[in-house]
Amino acid sequence: MISSPAIRPDALRLSVAPMMDWTDTHCRVFHRLLAPHARLYTEMVHANAVIHGDRARLLAMDPVEHPVALQLGGSEPALLAQAARIGAERGFDEINLNCGCPSDRVQAGRFGACLMREPTLVADSVAAMIESVAALEAPVPVTVKCRLGVDDDHRYEVFREFVDQVAAAGCRMFVVHARNAWLKGLSPKENREVPPLRYEWAYALKRERPDLSVIVNGGIATEHEATAHLAHADGAMLGRAAYHDPYLLHRLDAAWFGDPLRPRGELLRTLRPYVESQLAGSAQQRPVPLKHITRHLLGLFHGERGGRAFRQVLSEGAHRPGADWSLVEAALAATERTEQAAA
Template sequence: MESGQEPRQAYNPADFRLSVAPMMDWTDRHCRVFHRLLAPHARLYTEMVHAQAVIHGDRERLLGFDAVEHPVALQLGGSDPAHLAEATRIGADWGYDEVNLNVGCPSDRVQAGRFGACLMKEPALVADCVAAMIAAAPAQVPVTVKCRLGVDEQEDYEVFRAFVDTVAAAGCRLFVVHARKAWLQGLSPKENREIPPLRYPWVHRLKRERPDLQVLINGGIGSADEALAQLSQVDGVMIGRAAYHEPYRLHLMDRAIFEPERPPASREELLLALRPYLEDCLARGVALKHLSRHVLGLFHGQPGGRAFRQVLSQEAVRPGAGWDVVERALERTRLRGEAA
């Protein structure tokens, strides 16, 4: 999308039953178009963008998206209410269906800028930010929060619930909860996604005790059966690394949640559906490697899956590489699959 003037989607709570997490360096506009093909009903999120970057940066590069991505949310980072309000206004003008505040990223860079997970220690400030963002957003664009269970020594469910209550009092009605706490020192972002234990019961309890809020759960959910089990306890599931590294799982989840009577498409059908978008990007000068990296895991665990990754990884980086590279990767996958 070049100008952001496509009509946004009307707010619908059902849109949140399945979503794909915002992931830095991964969920760019090309990734999101691919994920939309896999999951026609899922909600998509941008990578986190700092409010100051939205205000002062290259907006087409940072905010541009394709109309097929709807419903799509802009995730913001920051801790200054005025800056976040201005960035929210800009995001809404560009046509985003939701603006989400990141209160969960634990990286050192994020902490140095006083945003992300460290803000869980400052619930009143988060509430001020959310109130300013809501005031700046049109009524049909919800302002939401993605958070953790807590940070560092916080081990008390009541502290987590009090954080949610403080932010909810400012007008936030939807919380995406990564069901782990974060350690602000001593663990890398990757370790913070794996080492702190998952505590799904905390998120389930929050939904029971605050039924008027929409509560989405994130962290460690990797299959359609797991997603369906969570949906009996909360309003939605957000999938992260599983959707990126093994994207066919995202397709299976979308089918199971929204169209259980409809058989899944094949991996090959989904890949071929990407061709028009890919060729349009190539015609506009986008290098194949910027698109192909998002599909490397499509045949994960299948006969020929390794060959598919090898061909794309080795040939997509070459100058002038085009759709024929994808065809060769697919043909190699077919041959290996037939030989298996």
């Protein structure tokens, strides 16, 4: 049995969850500027899509994003192994297997959260993925993101047995979304909110299996909540909070790694070269409309005076033909005017 390479503890402290329709390459570049030390994750990509689909689009990644993990969906060990190798060869720093998504499409394909009921299949998949990347010059870690269980299974021992079986296949890191997945009767959105959080299961797993890296995910909305998890686990993974309030990501990165806290406008202006290069396109890439980038920026002034003006200017103008960086400057100026008027 080949064990997956370990990841440095400091590289696991802070991460941003894989989120469908959200954590594309533009989002990740923005998050990297906010949080230089965070570990970033792609949206989930099915193994079949990696093998047969448009890799230039599905696996798009800017060099600034590192360290960034590719999250795969699927349930066939051979296909997952092939997709894992493709991802590693394209430069991703980690390959993560999704065992937590509860959507109807995922259930129909027998992957995602359904895999919590099939630990042997997950173990076989992980072993195949690890073996497929082991021959590379620089093998990358293969990790798992899971739930506590599915539906009405509320036994910690079942969850721990799942982890033990997958760990025996060589997986050394588990991202634990500390809720059950309810496969019937709840939408994916409700599955992120309704099933009760049980962080204590992730904490117990770390106490009982100290050789494993355990990352806590689910319901983390504030700096205080994220920091509290570090006393019991190896790291905290932010999901919707990092997207809807991205400056929280910057505050955490600065607090946990000792860097100075920078103003929102200053941080945003460091994105200008990337935005302008995307708008211009290249021989290998078509120009990207501004709206595909600015949709990820809307929450930067969340909870701040001027935040509404910032969102309004970007939302109303980014879809217009010819929209460019000047619109972002206009949004910042509108925000500053609102702040000054309130002072």
